Amino acid sequence: NFLYSDWKLQNINENKILISEINKPIFINIWATWCGPCRTEMPSINNLYNKYKKDVEFILVSPHETIEVLKEFAQNNAYNLPIYTCISQTPIQLQTNSYPTTIIIDKNKNITYKITGAHDWNTEEVYSILDELINK
Numbered sequence: 001n002f003l004y005s006d007w008k009l010q011n012i013n014e015n016k017i018l019i020s021e022i023n024k025p026i027f028i029n030i031w032a033t034w035c036g037p038c039r040t041e042m043p044s045i046n047n048l049y050n051k052y053k054k055d056v057e058f059i060l061v062s063p064h065e066t067i068e069v070l071k072e073f074a075q076n077n078a079y080n081l082p083i084y085t086c087i088s089q090t091p092i093q094l095q096t097n098s099y100p101t102t103i104i105i106d107k108n109k110n111i112t113y114k115i116t117g118a119h120d121w122n123t124e125e126v127y128s129i130l131d132e133l134i135n136k
Contacts, residue, residue, distance in 0.1 A: 012071040027104055062084075
């Protein structure tokens, strides 16, 4: 279990969550509105989210931007994605200096996949990773 410290996040609707309270696989994307590659991969994440939102928790977190900036970004791009900012320190295992970084975590909070850089997330390969975690 990777959580040496819990991670408290707040989404653009002001709802707060704790990572420890989530009981399904988690797709974490660490990004920023000013990051070009992050914006490039966002539509594929949005499609993946629409396909898997019942079975996988999606957390798109911009650690250093305000709720206002993030909310405006979501509205301007018509994304219905769960976009968050950090309220507490990011656990050391999830910290990155490279945006975007995507981390997929299983139900037991083990990191199963960590990749930096923009990718097309709406693919059969990603479906099979998520399907396997959902059915574990």
